[in-house]
Amino acid sequence: MSLEVDVAVPERDVEVAFTVETGETLALLGPNGAGKSTVLAAIAGLIARSGTVRLDDMTLADESTGTHLRPHERGIALLAQEARLFPHLTAGDNVAFGPRAHGQSRRDAHTTAVRWLEEVGMTAYADRRPHELSGGQQQRVAIARALATEPRVLLVDEPLSALDVESAPEIRDLLRRVLATRTTVLVTHEVLDAALLADRVAVIDAGRIVDLGDTARVLGRPRSDFGARFAGLNLVRGVAVGEALRMPDGRLLHGLAEVPLTDGSPAAAVVAPSAVSVHLDHPHGSPRNSLAATVVDLEPHAHLVRVRTDVLSADITAAAVAELGLARGNPVVLSVKATEVHLHPA
Amino acid sequence: MTRANFPRWLLVPAVLGALLVAVPIGAMALTVDWANFGALITSEASRAALWLSLRTAAASTVFCLLLGIPLALVLARTSGTAATLLRSLVLLPLVLPPVVGGIALLQAFGRRGILGHTLDVLGLEIAFSTTAVVIAQTFVAMPFLVLSLEGALRAAGTRYEDVAATLGAGPTTVFTRVTLPLALPGLVSGTILAFARCLGEFGATITFAGSLQGTTRTLPLEIYLQREGDPRAAVALSLVLVAVAVLVIGFTRARPGSLSAGTS
Amino acid sequence: MKTQTIRYAVRSSIALTGLLALAACGGSDSGDATGSGANSTATQSNSSSAPARTLTVFAAASLQKPFEEIGDAFEKAHPGVTVKFSFGGSSGLVAQLQEGAPAHVLATANEATMDKAVADSLISGTPTPFVSNTLQIVVPQDNPAGITGLADLTKSGTKVVLCAPAVPCGAASTSVEKSAGIDIKPVSEEQSVTDVLGKVRSGEADAGLVYVTDVAGAGTEVKGIDFPEAKSAINIYPIAALKSATDAALATEFVSAITGADGQAVLREAGFAAP
The missing domain is CATH 2.40.50.100 (RNA polymerase II/Efflux pump adaptor protein, barrel-sandwich hybrid domain)
Incomplete structure (x- = not known):
C-alpha cells in the first residue's frame, strides 16, 4: 500500500523515483528551480508523458503503456503555494466544490464543507469571498478544500512561502495535524517545513534525488555535500x-x-x-x-x-x-x- | 476632474477627436424633425424594421455564443501554427468589408453556392430569408465575442482549472463552474459588442439576404432606403439606432467588474 | 496615387479645421457637403492654351457609360475644360445638391426626382427630356424559371427581385404592375438597379425588373425579355443646368451636347430610346 513514483520530464531535466508509504509524509527538499513542482505536476496528472505513477495496485500513469489518468480521475489533491481559491465562490462553496464534483448533493456537500471549515477554524468565514480573507485565512480554506475531497494522496507545494511571518507558524501547525495520518508529498525549500512536517526527506538537486532517508538522519547527517550545505539543520x-x-x-x-x-x-x-x-x-x-x-x-x-x-x-x-x-x-x-x-x- | 498629468497640448487633438464624433451625432439630433418624430419612427415600415432588427440580433447573438464560446476556448488553450491560422481565420470578418462577407456567404449558402444544392435537397431555402440575415449577422459579429472572451480566458489562465481538476472535477464541470464564471466579464462585454454589431450590420445583409420589409429589411437597411424616399425618416430612425447604441454602451460600462478581484 | 492621398489628407484637414471653427463659434449651420458617396470620375484635359475650367455633372448611375463617352468628346471640343462626373442614385444626387454640393449640371433617371430639384429652386430654366428608358425583365442566361412574360413573375416559387418603390426603377415597376393588373410578390426590394442585376446575375433570383439599358450593359450572364406592359411606364430622363453653376454658359453647352445629334447617337448606342 503505497504511492510509487518514477518520473522523468526531459524538457525540465527532472528524473526522480521514490515511494511514499500509506499515511507517510515525504518531503521533497531542494532550492527553487530544482524541479520539485514538476514532480508534483506529474503525480497530479497535469503534465502528460512523464513516467510511471502507481497508487496501491492502481496505475495512474505509465508511459510505456500510454496509460494516463486525467487529474480528476486520480483522487489526488494538490495544495499549492498560493491558495488559489476560486474568486467567484465563497469560502464555503470553495470547500464544497470538490464534494459536489464527486457527486454529493448540494446539501451533503454543504455539510461536508461546514465540517472541514470547522477543522481549519474558518467556520465564521464561510460566506466570505476569497478577496475578503487574509493570506493565512485563504490558505486555511484551501487546506479544507483539498481535504474535503478525501484524497488518497495529498500533494503540498510550498504551502507557507506566500504567507507572512505571523501566519506561517499557525498554518504549519495546522498542516502538521492534518498531514499526520495522510499520504503526502510535500515540496519545500524550507528546511524547517521538512523538519517539522515530514517523516522522510528526499533532497533534490538539479532534478535528481541526492539524498533520501528519515528526516532526522537526512537533516542531521546529510550524505551529500549538497545536502549538507542545503539541508544541514x-x-x-x-x-x-x-x-x-x-x-x-x-x-x-x-x-x-x-x-x-x-x-x-x-x-x-x-x-x-x-x-x-x-x-x-x-x-x-x-x-x-x-x-x-x-x-x-x-x-x-x-x-x-x-x-x-x-x-x-x-x-x-x-x-x-x-x-x-x-x-x-x-x-x-x-x-x-x-x-x-x-x-x-x- | 482629476489633475491632468499629461502634456497639455495633447488636449487639442483629443478635443478634436471627440468633436469628430460629437458634432455629426449632435447635428443629427439638431436637424431631426422633432414635430413628426413620433410618427416617423412608428410608421409600419419603421416598426417592422426595428422589431426585425431586435429579433435577428438576439438570435444571432445566441448563435455567436453557441459557436463563439467553444472557439474562444480552443483558441485560448492551444498554441502553434494551426492555432494562429485558426485565429486569423476566425477574426477575418473583423477586418473584412461586410459586403465582401456577404459575397462570400453567397458563394457558400446561395442557390448556386457550393452548399446551396445540399441545402436545397434538405428543403432549406436560405436566400432572401430571415435565416440569411441571422447568418450574415453571426458571420460579422462572432469575432467580437471570440476576441473579447479569448482575452479573458487567457488572462484567467489555467491555474484555477488545474486546481478544480485535482479536486475531482471533470472537464465539463471545470468548464461550466470555473472557466466560464472566471471569464464572465469578458463574456458579458463580448456578448454586448456582438449584439451591437448585429444591430448595425448592413453590408453583408443587403448583399446576402436582400431587403424586404418584415423579412430581411433590418433597421440599417430601412434607414438606407429611406434616404431615397423620406430623408426625414432616415434621420429619425438613425437617431433611434444611436439611442440603442448608447444604451448598449451604457450596459458595457455598468457591468459588474468585481468578479475578477481577489484572485491571489 | 500619391497626389490622390495628399488631396484626401488636405481635404480632411480642412474638414477638421471647419469642425474646430464650428466648435469655436458654436454655429449650427451645416457646412458644405461634397459629392462623396457617389462614384466620381474626372477626365483630365491635355490642352494648355485655354484657361482651365471644370464642369461638374451629377448624373443618374444608369447614364455612366454614355455620359463618360460624351464627356470625353466635350473636353476635346472645349480645350481647357475638365468634365467631372458624380454618378449615383437620382434621389441621393438631389439630396446632395439640397445640402449645397457644388455642380453645374443635373441629369436624373425620372421626372419626379427632377421635379424635386425644380421645387427646391435648384434648376436654372426648364429641364429638357433627353432620353427615355423602359423596363425589361432580366433573367439569368439559362432562365431557370422559364420566364416568358410579365405574368410569369407572379407564379409562386419564382424568386423575383424588384427595386424598392422609393427609388425610380421601383416606382416604374409599381406602375407597370398597376397597369397590368398584377401583383408581384418580390423576395427582395433592392436599393438600386445594380443590386437587382447582381441578385439575378448570381442566380439568387429567378428574375427582376430593370431598365433596358441596364441589361444591355450587363454582359452575357443575363438576358433581357421585352414585355408589352412596359409601355405604361416609360421613364423620361431630364437634364438641366443648375442655378449654382459658376459657369452658366459652359453648363448650357454641355446640356446641348447631350441633346444634340452626336450625344443622342451615343445614348442610342447604349440602349436608350428617344424621349
Missing part, C-alpha cells in the same frame, strides 16, 4: 517543558516557541549548525544552553567544517578547529543562544 525531538525542550537524555534545551506548547507534549527543537559554537570549557557569559558533548566526526564543506557531536552539529571555521585542536572523540562544550533554538510541537 539540527532537529532534536523531546518533550515540552515551559520554554524548553527536555531531550531524551534528560537535559533541557531552552528556546523560543512560535506557537504555544503544552507541558509534557511532544515537541521538536530546530537549531542551525551555524548558531552553535564549540568550546573546550563551559563559556562565561550569557548563553542559556551550554551542553557537554563528544565529537563524533569532522566534515569539511565549503569553507567551513561541520563538527558533528552526539548532541548537535556545529559549523565553525577551519581556523577555529585548528585552534581548538579538535579531533574525533574529544569532549567539548556546545553553546547556543535560546533565541536560536526554535521550538515547535511535534
Whole structure:
C-alpha cells in the first residue's frame, strides 16, 4: 500500500523515483528551480508523458503503456503555494466544490464543507469571498478544500512561502495535524517545513534525488555535500517543558516557541549548525544552553567544517578547529543562544 | 476632474477627436424633425424594421455564443501554427468589408453556392430569408465575442482549472463552474459588442439576404432606403439606432467588474 | 496615387479645421457637403492654351457609360475644360445638391426626382427630356424559371427581385404592375438597379425588373425579355443646368451636347430610346 513514483520530464531535466508509504509524509527538499513542482505536476496528472505513477495496485500513469489518468480521475489533491481559491465562490462553496464534483448533493456537500471549515477554524468565514480573507485565512480554506475531497494522496507545494511571518507558524501547525495520518508529498525549500512536517526527506538537486532517508538522519547527517550545505539543520525531538525542550537524555534545551506548547507534549527543537559554537570549557557569559558533548566526526564543506557531536552539529571555521585542536572523540562544550533554538510541537 | 498629468497640448487633438464624433451625432439630433418624430419612427415600415432588427440580433447573438464560446476556448488553450491560422481565420470578418462577407456567404449558402444544392435537397431555402440575415449577422459579429472572451480566458489562465481538476472535477464541470464564471466579464462585454454589431450590420445583409420589409429589411437597411424616399425618416430612425447604441454602451460600462478581484 | 492621398489628407484637414471653427463659434449651420458617396470620375484635359475650367455633372448611375463617352468628346471640343462626373442614385444626387454640393449640371433617371430639384429652386430654366428608358425583365442566361412574360413573375416559387418603390426603377415597376393588373410578390426590394442585376446575375433570383439599358450593359450572364406592359411606364430622363453653376454658359453647352445629334447617337448606342 503505497504511492510509487518514477518520473522523468526531459524538457525540465527532472528524473526522480521514490515511494511514499500509506499515511507517510515525504518531503521533497531542494532550492527553487530544482524541479520539485514538476514532480508534483506529474503525480497530479497535469503534465502528460512523464513516467510511471502507481497508487496501491492502481496505475495512474505509465508511459510505456500510454496509460494516463486525467487529474480528476486520480483522487489526488494538490495544495499549492498560493491558495488559489476560486474568486467567484465563497469560502464555503470553495470547500464544497470538490464534494459536489464527486457527486454529493448540494446539501451533503454543504455539510461536508461546514465540517472541514470547522477543522481549519474558518467556520465564521464561510460566506466570505476569497478577496475578503487574509493570506493565512485563504490558505486555511484551501487546506479544507483539498481535504474535503478525501484524497488518497495529498500533494503540498510550498504551502507557507506566500504567507507572512505571523501566519506561517499557525498554518504549519495546522498542516502538521492534518498531514499526520495522510499520504503526502510535500515540496519545500524550507528546511524547517521538512523538519517539522515530514517523516522522510528526499533532497533534490538539479532534478535528481541526492539524498533520501528519515528526516532526522537526512537533516542531521546529510550524505551529500549538497545536502549538507542545503539541508544541514539540527532537529532534536523531546518533550515540552515551559520554554524548553527536555531531550531524551534528560537535559533541557531552552528556546523560543512560535506557537504555544503544552507541558509534557511532544515537541521538536530546530537549531542551525551555524548558531552553535564549540568550546573546550563551559563559556562565561550569557548563553542559556551550554551542553557537554563528544565529537563524533569532522566534515569539511565549503569553507567551513561541520563538527558533528552526539548532541548537535556545529559549523565553525577551519581556523577555529585548528585552534581548538579538535579531533574525533574529544569532549567539548556546545553553546547556543535560546533565541536560536526554535521550538515547535511535534 | 482629476489633475491632468499629461502634456497639455495633447488636449487639442483629443478635443478634436471627440468633436469628430460629437458634432455629426449632435447635428443629427439638431436637424431631426422633432414635430413628426413620433410618427416617423412608428410608421409600419419603421416598426417592422426595428422589431426585425431586435429579433435577428438576439438570435444571432445566441448563435455567436453557441459557436463563439467553444472557439474562444480552443483558441485560448492551444498554441502553434494551426492555432494562429485558426485565429486569423476566425477574426477575418473583423477586418473584412461586410459586403465582401456577404459575397462570400453567397458563394457558400446561395442557390448556386457550393452548399446551396445540399441545402436545397434538405428543403432549406436560405436566400432572401430571415435565416440569411441571422447568418450574415453571426458571420460579422462572432469575432467580437471570440476576441473579447479569448482575452479573458487567457488572462484567467489555467491555474484555477488545474486546481478544480485535482479536486475531482471533470472537464465539463471545470468548464461550466470555473472557466466560464472566471471569464464572465469578458463574456458579458463580448456578448454586448456582438449584439451591437448585429444591430448595425448592413453590408453583408443587403448583399446576402436582400431587403424586404418584415423579412430581411433590418433597421440599417430601412434607414438606407429611406434616404431615397423620406430623408426625414432616415434621420429619425438613425437617431433611434444611436439611442440603442448608447444604451448598449451604457450596459458595457455598468457591468459588474468585481468578479475578477481577489484572485491571489 | 500619391497626389490622390495628399488631396484626401488636405481635404480632411480642412474638414477638421471647419469642425474646430464650428466648435469655436458654436454655429449650427451645416457646412458644405461634397459629392462623396457617389462614384466620381474626372477626365483630365491635355490642352494648355485655354484657361482651365471644370464642369461638374451629377448624373443618374444608369447614364455612366454614355455620359463618360460624351464627356470625353466635350473636353476635346472645349480645350481647357475638365468634365467631372458624380454618378449615383437620382434621389441621393438631389439630396446632395439640397445640402449645397457644388455642380453645374443635373441629369436624373425620372421626372419626379427632377421635379424635386425644380421645387427646391435648384434648376436654372426648364429641364429638357433627353432620353427615355423602359423596363425589361432580366433573367439569368439559362432562365431557370422559364420566364416568358410579365405574368410569369407572379407564379409562386419564382424568386423575383424588384427595386424598392422609393427609388425610380421601383416606382416604374409599381406602375407597370398597376397597369397590368398584377401583383408581384418580390423576395427582395433592392436599393438600386445594380443590386437587382447582381441578385439575378448570381442566380439568387429567378428574375427582376430593370431598365433596358441596364441589361444591355450587363454582359452575357443575363438576358433581357421585352414585355408589352412596359409601355405604361416609360421613364423620361431630364437634364438641366443648375442655378449654382459658376459657369452658366459652359453648363448650357454641355446640356446641348447631350441633346444634340452626336450625344443622342451615343445614348442610342447604349440602349436608350428617344424621349
